[in-house]
Every structure is written in structure tokens, then in C-alpha cells.
Amino acid sequence: MRFVCTIALAAMLAAMRVAAGFVIPPLAATEIPPAERRSGYSFMTPDTKAIQDDDTANPGMLWVLDGEALWKRKSGTSDKACADCHDDAQASMKGVAARYPAFDRELGRPVNLEQRINLCRTRHQQATPLSYESRDLLALSAFVARQSRGVAITAGTDPQLEPFVAKGRAFFMRRQGQLNLGCTNCHNDNWNRHLAGSAVTQALPTGYPIYRLEWQSLGSLQRRLRNCMTGMRTQLYDYGAPELVELELYLMSRAHDMPIETPAVRP
Amino acid sequence: MASALINVPKKAKRGEIIEIKTLMSHIMETGYRRTATGELVPRDIITSFACRYNGVEIFRADLFPAIAANPFLSFFTVATESGKFDFEWIGDKGFTETASATISVE
Numbered sequence: 001m002r003f004v005c006t007i008a009l010a011a012m013l014a015a016m017r018v019a020a021g022f023v024i025p026p027l028a029a030t031e032i033p034p035a036e037r038r039s040g041y042s043f044m045t046p047d048t049k050a051i052q053d054d055d056t057a058n059p060g061m062l063w064v065l066d067g068e069a070l071w072k073r074k075s076g077t078s079d080k081a082c083a084d085c086h087d088d089a090q091a092s093m094k095g096v097a098a099r100y101p102a103f104d105r106e107l108g109r110p111v112n113l114e115q116r117i118n119l120c121r122t123r124h125q126q127a128t129p130l131s132y133e134s135r136d137l138l139a140l141s142a143f144v145a146r147q148s149r150g151v152a153i154t155a156g157t158d159p160q161l162e163p164f165v166a167k168g169r170a171f172f173m174r175r176q177g178q179l180n181l182g183c184t185n186c187h188n189d190n191w192n193r194h195l196a197g198s199a200v201t202q203a204l205p206t207g208y209p210i211y212r213l214e215w216q217s218l219g220s221l222q223r224r225l226r227n228c229m230t231g232m233r234t235q236l237y238d239y240g241a242p243e244l245v246e247l248e249l250y251l252m253s254r255a256h257d258m259p260i261e262t263p264a265v266r267p
Numbered sequence: 268m269a270s271a272l273i274n275v276p277k278k279a280k281r282g283e284i285i286e287i288k289t290l291m292s293h294i295m296e297t298g299y300r301r302t303a304t305g306e307l308v309p310r311d312i313i314t315s316f317a318c319r320y321n322g323v324e325i326f327r328a329d330l331f332p333a334i335a336a337n338p339f340l341s342f343f344t345v346a347t348e349s350g351k352f353d354f355e356w357i358g359d360k361g362f363t364e365t366a367s368a369t370i371s372v373e
Binding site: 051054055056057059061062065066213216217 | 288
């Protein structure tokens with residue numbers, strides 16, 4: 001029995017050493033030069049790219065259609081629909097997703113697109129906020145973000161956001177969790193490699209909310225971030241936590257000038 | 268709020284082979300998964316899909332639990348005459364959805 005345990009322990013240590021080999025380079029902060037940035041799209045197989053490219057095959061468009069219906073539906077005690085204030089989303093929402101998370105003066109901090117939709121609901125529609133990852137909130141954010149497809153990302157350029165971008169960057173660079181990994185260890189230093197057969201990619205959030213084949217559903221950037229954190233074995237932040245919004249903001253600022261792809265498809 | 272996405276060419280030449288693509292919003296719950304307390308999540312899938320071209324059935328498919336959520340079905344037919352395609356999805360818990368698309372054949 002003790003012999004078996006010893007073997008198991010040795011195997012575990014060997015596995016840890018392999019894992020450690022992957023992260024041993026110190027936080028070199030080798031940030032990706034702008035010209036070498038690649039959307040997650042470019043890491044995908046031709047089959048998955050084809051799903052994203054065809055709006056009648058892209059399942060994310062199902063949420064966009066739902067969002068279009070919700071946009072026109074009256075809600076809350078003010079009995080107003082999004083369209084009653086914002087009119088035609090094709091014109092009024094074009095480019096909006098490209099600059100989110102954005103600074104909210106009342107709250108004095110950045111809010112992401114989902115939070116903005118909920119703020120609009122509570123402040124102007126006098127409606128209850130939609131819960132994170134609910135079908136309706138995903139549908140509305142997909143519909144709004146879809147209007148920015150092809151628009152270059154400008155999030156984080158507002159000078160008021162500077163300290164929050166810096167906090168997000170610090171989060172990205174900081175080692176944390178039981179595996180003692182920082183986001184940067186994978187997404188800056190090893191983006192051209194594979195982890196368990198999957199491409200690591202550069203963590204450039206160009207197409208959120210995304211239809212992830214693994215989820216068989218649409219999901220927000222925060223859901224994706226929480227997935228990564230589970231993988232790093234860190235404490236999960238709640239949906240909407242300021243830390244996650246700051247991280248979103250930093251990631252969007254890293255993707256500056258890259259075009260929005262919403263609704264993107266990812267494996 | 269189930270909805271379908273249909274892709275049928277608006278125009279085709281007589282005798283041309285055309286591709287029809289359909290995407291239906293559905294969770295396709297397998298019936299094999301269990302909740303945290305060990306109870307079986309009841310099966311909720313689309314069980315059959317059919318396409319009629321001017322009333323004549325040209326394609327039918329039976330669907331099973333291993334099929335992913337939001338099933339995407341693509342198939343080919345010969346454009347014989349102008350008219351209408353009718354699509355029908357039937358599933359568990361009384362699920363039925365229909366959609367249609369028109370084509371003009373020259």
C-alpha cells in the first residue's frame with residue numbers, strides 16, 4: 001500500500017514539475033506587440049469559423065433575434081421600451097459596445113454593457129434588473145453589441161478610466177490561486193501554445209457575448225473570466241464585481257482598434 | 268421565445284441543386300444528467316424535424332439525446348418550381364415550432 005502511495009506521489013510530483021515547467025519564466029510582462037495581436041477567431045478551425053461567418057448558422061444570432069424583440073417590448077412601471085428612448089438600435093447603438101466598459105458618473109466607476117442595460121432598466125424604465133447570464137440580459141446585450149460589428153474597439157481611452165484600467169492590468173499580471181498563475185502567464189507569455197489540446201489564445205475579448213460550443217449557449221465575458229479563474233483555482237468573484245469589470249476594461253483596452261465580432265463563436 | 272433561422276435561396280434556376288439550412292433554438296436536455304442532489308433532469312429534446320416543399324415532404328430527420336443544443340440541419344434539394352418550404356420541429360413537453368420560406372424558380 002505504501003509503495004502504491006509512493007508511486008502516486010511521484011507521479012503527482014512529476015506532473016507538477018511539468019506544469020511548473022510551463023510557468024517557470026518569471027512575470028516578464030512580455031506584452032503582445034499591437035501588430036501581433038490576433039482575435040480568438042484566428043485560432044479556430046475552418047469549421048468553427050464557418051459557423052461564426054454565416055449569420056444563419058451562427059447560434060448567437062438566435063439571442064440577437066430575441067434581443068431585437070425585447071428592445072421593442074415595453075417593460076417596468078414607466079411602460080417604456082428601449083426603442084422608445086433609443087429608437088432604431090441600428091443607428092443609436094452602433095459603436096456603443098466598442099467603448100464599454102464605460103465610466104458611469106453617478107457610480108463613479110466603470111460599468112460593463114450588461115450593467116448599463118440594467119442601469120437603464122432601473123433608472124429609466126423603473127423595471128427590475130435582469131439577472132446575470134439570464135436569457136433576456138444575454139439577448140439584449142448580444143443585440144446591442146451586434147450593432148457594433150466591425151467597429152474598432154476604443155474602450156478605456158476615457159481619461160477618467162485610467163486608474164481602473166491600471167487596476168485591471170494589475171489583476172492580469174498578479175499571480176493568484178492554488179496554481180499561482182497570473183492571466184499574463186498564459187495569455188501574454190504562452191498564447192501560441194496549447195493547453196490540453198486547446199489553443200491558449202491572447203485573451204482579446206472582441207466578440208462578447210460569445211456562443212461557446214462547450215457551453216452550448218451564449219455567455220458573457222464575465223462567465224468566461226470565471227471559467228479561467230476556476231481553472232486557476234482562485235476564489236471566484238461574483239458576477240458584476242468591480243474587479244471583474246476592471247479586468248474586462250483592461251482586456252478591452254488591450255484589444256484597442258480591433259473590430260467587434262459579436263456574436264462570436266468559440267470552441 | 269423560441270425562434271428559428273432559415274436560409275433558403277430566394278431565387279434558383281429550374282433543376283438547380285439548392286442548399287437549405289435551418290437553425291432552431293432549443294436546449295436539447297439529454298435526460299441523462301443529474302442535479303446536485305442526484306435527481307435526473309428530465310429529457311427535453313426535439314424528436315423530429317420535417318421539411319415540405321409545396322406540401323410534399325422532401326426531408327425528415329429524427330433527433331436523439333446526443334445532438335447538441337440549438338440543432339443546425341442542412342440538406343439539399345432540387346429546385347423544381349416556385350413555392351413555399353414549410354419546416355416543422357416537434358419535441359418533448361409538447362414542443363412544436365414551424366417556419367416557412369419562399370423560393371422563386373425561373
